[in-house]
Amino acid sequence: MRRLRLGSVLVAAIIAAACGSAGGGGTNGNSYAGKTIKLGAVLSITGAGGVYGPQSRDGMNLAVEQINKAGGVNGAQISLIVADDASLQAQSAQVAQTMIQSDQDLALLGPTLSNSAVAVHPLAENQKIPILAVSTTGINIVPNCNFPSTVACRYVFRDSLGEETAIPDNIQSYASDAHPATGVLLVAQDDKFSSDGGKIVQATVSKYNINLLKTISFGKNEADLSPYVTTAVGLHPDVIFITSLGGIPAKIMIEARKQGWQGQFLGGNGFNTATVSKNAGAAGMGARSASAWYLGNSFPSNAEFVTAFKTAYGHDPDQFAAQGYTGINVIADAAKRANLTFSDLAGDRDKLRAAMETVNIQSPLGPFQFTSTHDVKQTVWVIKMDGAGGFTLVHEIKPS
Amino acid sequence: MGQQILNAIFIGSIYALFAVGYTLVFGVLDILNLAHSAVFTLGAAVTYTLVVNHGQSFWLACVVGILVAALMGLVIEYVCLRPLRRRRAPPIAALISTIGLALIIIAAIEQGRPGTLFAWLWVDGANPVTMPPGTFPNPTWHVAGLTLEGSKLAVIPISVVLMLVLGYVMRFTQVGRALRAVAENPRAARLMGIDVDRMIALTLIISSALGGLAGILFGVALGDISPYIGRDSVEVRGLAVIVLGGMGSIPGAVLGGYLLGLIEVLAVVLLGSNVRAGVAFAALFLMLVLRPQGFFGAQLREKV
Numbered sequence: 001m002r003r004l005r006l007g008s009v010l011v012a013a014i015i016a017a018a019c020g021s022a023g024g025g026g027t028n029g030n031s032y033a034g035k036t037i038k039l040g041a042v043l044s045i046t047g048a049g050g051v052y053g054p055q056s057r058d059g060m061n062l063a064v065e066q067i068n069k070a071g072g073v074n075g076a077q078i079s080l081i082v083a084d085d086a087s088l089q090a091q092s093a094q095v096a097q098t099m100i101q102s103d104q105d106l107a108l109l110g111p112t113l114s115n116s117a118v119a120v121h122p123l124a125e126n127q128k129i130p131i132l133a134v135s136t137t138g139i140n141i142v143p144n145c146n147f148p149s150t151v152a153c154r155y156v157f158r159d160s161l162g163e164e165t166a167i168p169d170n171i172q173s174y175a176s177d178a179h180p181a182t183g184v185l186l187v188a189q190d191d192k193f194s195s196d197g198g199k200i201v202q203a204t205v206s207k208y209n210i211n212l213l214k215t216i217s218f219g220k221n222e223a224d225l226s227p228y229v230t231t232a233v234g235l236h237p238d239v240i241f242i243t244s245l246g247g248i249p250a251k252i253m254i255e256a257r258k259q260g261w262q263g264q265f266l267g268g269n270g271f272n273t274a275t276v277s278k279n280a281g282a283a284g285m286g287a288r289s290a291s292a293w294y295l296g297n298s299f300p301s302n303a304e305f306v307t308a309f310k311t312a313y314g315h316d317p318d319q320f321a322a323q324g325y326t327g328i329n330v331i332a333d334a335a336k337r338a339n340l341t342f343s344d345l346a347g348d349r350d351k352l353r354a355a356m357e358t359v360n361i362q363s364p365l366g367p368f369q370f371t372s373t374h375d376v377k378q379t380v381w382v383i384k385m386d387g388a389g390g391f392t393l394v395h396e397i398k399p400s
Numbered sequence: 401m402g403q404q405i406l407n408a409i410f411i412g413s414i415y416a417l418f419a420v421g422y423t424l425v426f427g428v429l430d431i432l433n434l435a436h437s438a439v440f441t442l443g444a445a446v447t448y449t450l451v452v453n454h455g456q457s458f459w460l461a462c463v464v465g466i467l468v469a470a471l472m473g474l475v476i477e478y479v480c481l482r483p484l485r486r487r488r489a490p491p492i493a494a495l496i497s498t499i500g501l502a503l504i505i506i507a508a509i510e511q512g513r514p515g516t517l518f519a520w521l522w523v524d525g526a527n528p529v530t531m532p533p534g535t536f537p538n539p540t541w542h543v544a545g546l547t548l549e550g551s552k553l554a555v556i557p558i559s560v561v562l563m564l565v566l567g568y569v570m571r572f573t574q575v576g577r578a579l580r581a582v583a584e585n586p587r588a589a590r591l592m593g594i595d596v597d598r599m600i601a602l603t604l605i606i607s608s609a610l611g612g613l614a615g616i617l618f619g620v621a622l623g624d625i626s627p628y629i630g631r632d633s634v635e636v637r638g639l640a641v642i643v644l645g646g647m648g649s650i651p652g653a654v655l656g657g658y659l660l661g662l663i664e665v666l667a668v669v670l671l672g673s674n675v676r677a678g679v680a681f682a683a684l685f686l687m688l689v690l691r692p693q694g695f696f697g698a699q700l701r702e703k704v
Contacts, residue, residue, distance in 0.1 A: 046525045046526035046527060047526045050525065050526060050527045051527070086526060087526075218676070219676075219677065221628065221632040222632065222633070223618070223622050223624040223632060223633045224407075224622055224633065226407040226410070226411075226622075227404060227407050227408075227665045227668040227669070227676075228668065230403045230407055231404075231668060231669060234403070246528070247527075247528040247530075247624065254623065258547055258549060259403065260542060260547055279530065281533070
């Protein structure tokens with residue numbers, strides 16, 4: 001009897017050890033075989049943010065395809081559903097809620113606009129699902145998504161370089177090149193991304209001895225911006241700061257050039273996509289912004305990414321595509337190491353969250369890691385529009 | 401400042417043209433046609449699609465855009481208004497009916513993406529687009545420190561001529577007299593042998609054609625065409641204009657349009673930019689309080 005009991009205990013111990021090591025390793029090539037990693041992306045495919053969302057989506061889809069073709073994450077295939085929030089905050093929250101509860105996604109990506117993130121990120125935090133922002137660069141995205149509360153959000157991450165870094169870098173770069181004396185700020189007051197960018201401009205200009213003559217605000221849906229541009233041009237500034245998104249920067253630039261203004265446009269993240277450069281055309285030539293990514297950057301995984309993207313979609317990727325692509329790779333890497341069970345969604349989401357904090361991969365954005373506040377620390381590329389739908393590099397600013 | 405006056409005259413012309421259509425329908429039918437802003441948007445969208453997606457000449461596209469808008473006027477009459485008139489429904493039913501049609505039109509444009517049901521009408525979904533440069537002649541002159549843009553300047557004579565023509569028609573032609581008779585008293589007009597239904601249809605056609613033209617001019621001159629230009633730019637301002645000018649009065653709509661354009665631009669210049677929209681409605685409110693019939697409206701009589 002004792003021998004039998006000892007024997008069965010030994011056998012049980014051996015089996016437990018074997019199961020433990022197979023499951024506990026996690027990096028074992030096939031431990032997730034047959035499972036699906038469900039991800040949801042809330043993006044602005046239409047509406048004001050519709051110039052950015054499709055790029056993020058294409059970058060993400062490329063990454064998913066590549067990972068799945070290479071065998072998936074430890075054998076699990078990634079299933080990514082992209083839903084459109086029409087650039088509307090309420091719709092964004094609604095779509096996210098569906099993905100969290102009905103679709104039972106493991107993690108979310110997005111939303112595209114900082115304005116929507118105000119609603120979606122606290123929701124994700126509250127529902128304890130990891131969410132990776134791939135294009136929101138406004139203030140108080142991470143870590144205090146529940147601003148004005150200063151309790152850090154544990155489930156919100158971003159891989160998109162914040163305006164708090166980008167705008168000052170851009171202004172500093174131009175100030176040291178050209179020493180402008182005066183500027184006017186044009187900002188869409190009813191959009192968080194734009195108004196956040198405006199605040200950053202206001203806080204930064206004095207450091208570089210630029211006198212901000214006036215801040216002109218308008219509604220993001222107004223079609224006729226002529227009176228505002230006329231006011232700005234009438235002040236004869238050296239620089240016009242444009243922190244808006246979508247179709248607005250191009251319109252302002254075209255109108256200002258029409259009215260004979262020859263100065264420098266400085267912008268934010270809203271400039272960093274081909275559609276804006278193309279719409280602005282010749283009027284936008286030389287307009288500068290700081291970007292998280294540049295087509296010709298020499299990081300190891302960038303060239304492959306660019307080639308693969310061009311092959312798949314027939315045109316160059318942009319910053320948003322690179323950030324979307326990196327986002328999927330970040331989540332995939334975290335999922336690999338997270339020991340997912342696929343039977344306890346809440347537990348898996350938390351494990352993924354913890355694993356994301358220790359991500360360290362090569363990406364088209366460079367070597368990628370999160371900071372302690374789930375933000376991104378990376379090289380900044382100061383770029384300018386080339387007047388023909390593209391960008392050229394002005395400066396590369398390495399992280400401090 | 402001179403440049404701002406030009407901005408005001410341009411946007412004022414658009415408002416005036418748009419509001420004339422509004423006020424025409426109100427004068428004749430005593431209802432607000434809230435599908436008017438959708439027709440404004442439709443005119444611009446059709447013109448854009450014909451040029452960019454179907455490769456037609458700009459001028460042909462404009463003509464077709466106006467015709468489509470006019471046709472939509474007929475649709476408004478036959479679908480939204482006439483059935484309710486037959487049933488002697490209260491005016492508010494007609495109002496809601498036109499709102500419904502407006503929503504349908506805008507949704508159809510918004511849904512237009514490559515491969516969808518409405519791809520023949522529009523393929524850019526909810527995104528704003530602009531006419532490709534070179535589509536139409538748009539010379540720019542710099543005179544006395546002012547920037548004069550061909551497409552914006554052209555709006556002024558076009559609007560003025562149309563409004564004069566309309567005024568002439570209303571005053572001096574048989575059709576105009578018939579329309580005014582219907583506006584005054586439909587029953588008496590019918591007794592005089594006027595085909596009231598036909599006059600109403602004609603009113604809608606003219607009104608919608610003007611609305612569509614306003615949309616085309618707006619979209620082309622400002623380089624911004626999307627499913628939302630009607631809602632964002634003219635829908636509610638049009639109401640402010642006709643209240644300012646007097647509901648039912650065409651000269652009032654014209655004056656109101658230019659006045660509103662001027663007030664808005666002056667507000668931006670003098671008060672700072674955030675208040676532009678608020679100013680339009682402050683003016684509206686003030687007019688309602690001080691002189692509810694507007695500049696040229698008839699004194700309101702009690703309806704017993």
